[in-house]
Amino acid sequence: MTAIAVLGSTNMDLVAYVARAPGRGETVTGREFRTVPGGKGANQAVAAARAGGEVVMIGAVGTDEYGSLLRANLEHAGVDTDLLHTVAGPSGTAHIVVDDEGSNAIVVVPGANATVTALGPGEHAAIAAASLLLLQLELPPAVVREGARAARTRGVRTILTPSPVQPLPAGLLDAVDLLVPNEHEAAALSGYGDPHAAAEILLRQVPEVVITLGAKGCLYAARGGEAIVFPAPEVTAVDTTGAGDTFVGTLAVALAEGRAVPEALAWASSAAALCVQKPGASTSMPYRSEIDAA
16 A cells, blocks of 8 residues: 655745855846745655655645645646645745756745644544655644654654754654654754764664765664665756655655665665756656656
8 A cells, every 4th residue: 555645835946047056145147947836745745646656735825826836736746635725825935046066055935834733634534544644844843743643643654854954843753753854954953964873863763764865875774773875876966956855755655565675765766866867846756667767
């Protein structure tokens, strides 16, 4: 069973492409601008759906034009949007600068995402029916914790992407099965810049950790075992926006299908490598057939 529930954000990404990102107080000229559906929750939902998962999205969009476009994008990917509520006001937006090296800097304005403060009966039922729940930190922390606890109560495996990194609400990590930070988030949460040391600290709070290391791959660690670094495919990055969400969404499908961790991580790494070779976030996420052929 590959039923996956995603409790998370839905944003419109407003992306400017530049030779180099501006410094404080500096103005630079961009060469291109794109409006691309995004949000960490929606991105992970699209990635999981394209990878073959049966995905339900829990969250909110606004009554502006972006809200309609965001919903349509999820539905086009095959994501169930019955629990993606429409609320008065603007949808969430992410303002992104991408430089010539494919690196990005992002400012997120929550909009409708900030209204998702509690879960109703429908949301609890969707989580209970899933094999796996995906969480991030672009919704209010209290509802993220509520989702994790609901999943734990029902025996549903939970993956948390701690982004944007911030102090976590008490009790959240106690209900998380797998934590997937990038190396910067892992350092912020653990106080250690070395990924191996960070993983050791984080395993005191969660049973399993995957620290993504960009072009260097990822580090997997579980309680009672040795940490292992899995290399990433060598590719030329065009835009890294959405790569982490592609990795997590695809990993969720692989784990829900019962694949062993090494196989699941390799499959997810292939998906992320395909993603960074194209511009945009959700628009660059590969389909299952592409991942299998990589």
